Amino acid sequence: MARHLITSAIPYINGIKHLGNLVGSQLPADLYARYLRDRGHEVLFLCATDEHGTPAEIAAQKAGKPVAEYCEEMHAVQAEIAEGFGLSFDHFGRSSSDRNKALTQHFAARLDAAGLIREVSERQMYSNADGRFLPDRYIEGTCPNCGFESARGDQCDNCTKQLDPVDLIDPRSTISGSTDLEMRETKHLYLRQSAMKDELSDWIDRQADWPVLTTSIARKWLHDGDGLQDRGITRDLDWGVPVQKGDQPWPGMEGKVFYVWFDAPIEYIASAQEWVDAGKGDDWERWWRTDRGADDVRYTQFMGKDNVPFHTLGFPVTILGSGEPWKLVDYIKSFNYLNYDGGQFSTSRGRGVFQDQALEILPADYWRWWLLSRAPESGDSEFTWEGFQDGVNKDLADVLGNFVSRVTKFCRSKFGETVPEGGEWGAREHALAEDLTRRVAAYARHMDAIEVRKAAAELRGIWVAGNEYLQAAAPWATFKTDPEIAAMQVRLGLNLIRLYAALSEPFIPFAARAMAGAMRTDLGWPDDVTGALGALPPGHAFTVPEVLFAKITDEQRADWAARFAGTRA
């Protein structure tokens, strides 16, 4: 038994996320966490909402609420959705927590003491009407290069030229539309990532088994152009962690907060503290402090590719630069993007399926299975309603659901709702047990390696093996000539359902529970597959479950395809 710390990239607070956000981090992280727990390992699976920054302030403003209240509400909404999808976080924290505030200020003080923070005086665009400094992307104007009228302050969407807000012609605030903008002098703290460039580079080079996606993005940032740049870690905002050195004031930094990307990863640690505060655990240090037992913890992070730079560079600088024995990540699993029907999911254009809508129209397991079995591991992948319907109907309804149905109903009609007795395994049964033993081992290898799609394909193969067995054994035929043999075959079929429930739990936890419930058994992992196939003894009572997976009809598919086509917020 090992100890596994697992974190999923923390979703931003400003609204409900679409399916792309789910498949890139939370869902695979949950898959891995559930699998490891099923294998008997000790797991601490943490997530949280990322609540600071300008977008949160603006979203709250639009909603007409104080930002703290807005975040509290949205946290509750996101927590409910996460529960709806069966995301088995041990704790779902908040980056705005007091714990994170204190930790963030603590790390800043340590980094400063280590000489890893420097002050930089710079000029930024200030909007008098909005009463705030504006991030470059919140300034629009006419592109000096191509004349495009809605160029953003950081880059022109039309000609892709990189811009500086001062270059824009007729700049205006995208928040208020105001043109009353001026450049103001402001002072900020920069994290001296460049000072640790070589150390980070060596560390990345040692990760031969990490996904190429992870290391290639890290290397790009490390070696591109002039190499790893220092990064501003403070902002002129009200909402965030106040800039302090631990609990002491930071002269010259009054009224400023830390940049979200400085405090957000620290929330991974704070979430463990919040987990203890919530009474769900009693020792966070044995997960996070290598001097307090975290040495034997394996720490795995999950994220979409857009998050990789912050997890491979920024956060490690924070951890290593502190000079304290914090646990450093052991493995970073990153994912590409899920596209929607030929284009991108778009929050602003209402294009694609959002998490709350997904749960309204279908049970979580449908989404979990489809998204995980097609996780964008090697490249961006594609969601289409036809593909989704085909995949779900075939895999879940036909291959797995119907298997459960045909076995339990046949048994009920011939032997009653009790595991029948009589008969002995023959060559076919032993061959099946050997085949399944091999397949389960392969499945476990893929899960251990977090090869999500390969694991899903192997699991599906395991389901198919049950149907193949039934076809070959044909208990409906043997029942007429030798009921004892039929009893043995049906008994094996019922035990296969139990086996499938246990193996499938990480992917489809709700259906797995329903299957185990109907069999009146547990979800114990089959360390010995052959033995597990005899776990339900003759005389054991069960019930025929409801249809596990209703099929998606053509009408539903057409309806949803139209409903989620876009242009609706």
Next chain:
RNA sequence: GGGCCCGUAGCACAACGGUCAGUGCAGACCGCUCAUAACGGUUUGGUUGCAGGUUCGAAUCCUGCCGGGCCUACCA
């Protein structure tokens, strides 16, 4: 502009120097009838984006081109 990734049967994806390029879905045919008209078997589809090159041998390595995507440090 720079960088990274991708382009493989109708569709979604595997193979990452070496047996006829595989799997699932869809299609065709056969079988079964216990089951959510479900299941099983067989089978039709690919000069692996294009053009060169390296090699005994390339989807796999190199060069160029075409097409798509992502990142580019003040959105997170």
